[in-house]
Amino acid sequence: MNKGKVTVFRYNPEIDIQPRYETYEFPYKPSMTVLDVAMYIYEQIDGSFSFSYACSNSHCGLCGAKINGKPGLMCREMATQEMVLEPLDNLTVIRDLMVDRDEYEKHKDSLRLNLDRVNLPLQEPEKIALKDLRRFAVASRCVECYSCISVCPSLKENPHEYLGPAGFVQLARHAFDPRDDLNREVIAYSGGLYNCTTCGRCTEVCPHDIAPSENIELLRARMVASGNMPRAVSQLIEMVEKTEKLIQKGKSSFIETTSMKKAKVGLFVGCNIDYDSRLQSIAIAALKVLQKMGIEVAVPQEQVCCGQPLKEVGAVEEIQKLVLKNVKAFEQAGCTTLITICSGCGVGAKKLWPGIYKEATGKDLPFEVMDFTEYVATLPFTDFVKPLNLKVAYHDPCTLKRGQGIYEEPRKILKSITKLNENAEDACCGGGGGLRVSNLKLSQRILKNRVNSFRNMDVQAIVTGCPTCIKQLNIGLAQNGMRKVEVLHTAVVMARAMGV
Template sequence: MTHGTWGKMKGTRQMDEYTIRISRFNPEVDDGPTLKEYTVSHVDQGSVIAALIYVYEEIDSTLLFSYGCRYKLCGKCAIKINGQPGLACETTLEDRMTLEPLDNLPVIRDLAVDRSGLLEPLRKYGLVYSADHEPEVALQPPEFSQLMRCNECLSCLSNCPAYKEEIDYGGPFFGVKLAELYYDVRDGKKQLKHLESFLDQCIQCRQCDVNCPWDVNFSEISSKIKGEVFKHKGVSVRDWLMSRPHLVGHLVSSVSSFFNSLVKKKSVRKIIDVLLRIDERAPFPEYHPGKVLPREGIERTTKRKVAYFVGCFDRFNDPDTAKNSLFVLEANGVEATAFDPGCCGAPFIGLGDLESARNRAIAVSRELRKLIHQGYDIVASCTTCGAVMKYEYPFLFDQLKEEEVQSRIYNLGDYLWQMHKAGELNTDYKKIKRRVGYQSPCHLKAQKIGAPFVDLLQLIPGLELAATFDKCCGMAGTMGFKKERYELSQRIGNPLSDEIRGKKLDLILSDCASCQMKIKNDAKVDSVHPITMVRQAMR
């Protein structure tokens, strides 16, 4: 009788050698972490966890990492893989991978973080289910099941810029726990008060969604809850104004030069600070008159038609970015038109005024659909407008849900890069001798398309991309203006400012206008949209 084949693990045929770098750190004896190289024999279809187990078994069993279930249930194997948090069990091993522990959590040793702190916020806020009885009829809303998918891997905490500075707030992990109870029909809406103070700390950078292995997409749910909180609260004059950049833009742009010189005065800023609680130390945008228009008589050489989404900031504060974007598209033979349906609604969402945001979403979607129907691709240079149309419209407002519509909405950098890949981008650029840095905005990272401008900038001869930055600037839409949140905004943003100053660069390129403002104001380095560079390089 044969013995059967239990556990013989057939199928380990082809053995390749892979080199990976693993962060080694024992806080008791080392000053800081060091990356150590290991060569692993890669098993066909191997995952990162398989490689770690290999290192542990075959090379060095002092390596510490956590795992439990081997596939996506326990959440313990979450680490940073090439800088991005993710589960080692579901990530396919690649050569030259760098493996590090999650950020923002105490490291026990090497790749293992201490998760025991999770109990604290649960205790502190008395987060416990407290329904008196189980109702006979209880159907949970879809948000409940969505939240319940969370396997507590803590990738979201690793990404959260606010949690990094404000551990007490508990971060998205704690938000998920709160929201679970909030949405549970059996427990009522008892958690709203906690949620209100929680959402005050959340900067809506959406980084908690980016690496979530179960697509809990907490930032979308938190926007919804913010809407519920808003219903019970009044709105200040400042917040009312700040959530209407298009209206304010219209009013101010007609007297822009007067307004600009006025708010440059310290005394005026002081008055605004007191009256409106807009912090006098915060940056303030400049206003411009006029409208962005495409040029006439351009030769069309591709079939591409682009409706360039003119965001509020584009229109009233930074018309150069819109002009440059249209110029670059047109110069590459694209039929480009300026699409200006008004504000996308992002500031309303930030405030929690979902009714007003919904009206914006419906109006913008209507126009946008028409254009798509006419064969236009929608392209936005503003990363926030883009993220809102791609994620918030479908989830919060049931707009633009169809794949064929969604697939036609692009980020500017991504669109140009795709043109380049299709051989439709003229890259016969002038030489630009300059050292610059690039900052990845949170809402670009949230779109999970990488940083396309980093690739595009490499095509410009002579241009030296001396550093890339991906820390949050702390501006968080309108948060950085607000007196009561200015201090947190600074704490979140300071590490980026310090890093930028340390690199001694004279220009930082960033897709996001808020980041640019904050970088100029705090790091005292000039900052523009990267399309400016592309435009300058064109002959």
């Protein structure tokens, strides 16, 4: 029989001064779940080992734990021959893998999680439209395993004023039930609905594919539709309605200075890079890098905001016009590939545009959308670069890693042109989801954690693919005594390596 080895977090606050890790051997079988291993330790090795479970079948949510660094249900995950088991983060440890569920349960009392009905059904049996049923049926699958809570950067920094992803899923279950008559927008708002960075970490780990972050965006859309939105959101909507851009024009517009009108490859610039003179170098670098490799690039003047920031704050009504205008601009420029240099725009163009465009025109997008790194990684870029003597770490923008599933490509590029330190954590910088304008203090606290995670890494630059992350990280580095560390877009590092 094969042997397995599991290292387990052990802590009994009543007798232990501090937590410790213990390693146990177990008879490994490929059909074993992680819960089977925990049961083996408890039954055969140490009866004081503590963890929770009830159903062994993914339904009770009690067996949530960190398995090899990732949250999950022990009864659902298959055991591997070497494992590390730890309690979920962001919750107080009662003993070993058991966490205090009361902290979260307290929040639930304020949510009024019962069907609150004023208008009785007009007919029996009552009919519910399929589209309504789908929406609240998904949220109803939540088993309250707290995996999402354990990875939420906003909840970590603001546990008392933020419901967190699981809380909003519970709320959404009732808010999207067409039989429910309670004004749940008020509860959502007071639970910190606009404290979410839309980082998507909760969605990444949910074992039941509930997508808490999407539920949060849908709840925000209800707030906006009912007119009960924060001032920062209504200002953003007004700005886009008036200018078709997300931000005020600075001294110049990058798009207005370019002359390339037609080509197979098009560059989507995005509002931040277009109007912010500190970021325009990203577009200049991207164009130079592509041109160096012989790629002609069109930059249509008619391109406008991608619409993704509007989706994140719940202003969905305004998006269609922007999508149609953008698609027309790149179609007329003859583009069959659209390259994004802002990962937020990229996720919008990849995930938001196709559905909206199809609904409005019945057609598919006339081009493929690719992130800059995704496109460059397909080209023989190493033929054009001279490696730099630059020590860097890579910061994964949430909208690139989770939003677009792009992880390897920037690393492939950076490994061949810089000295890449690969130990950077995967963590949100606190700049997304409109958090900086809706709750600056919370955004700063998340940012501080992020910046501190680079402190001992001995790097000269942090490289990333999102202009919002670049702005946010620059602020964080300056505020935390790390001014010497540069923040660069991958396109800028490539341009340096190409000497263009």
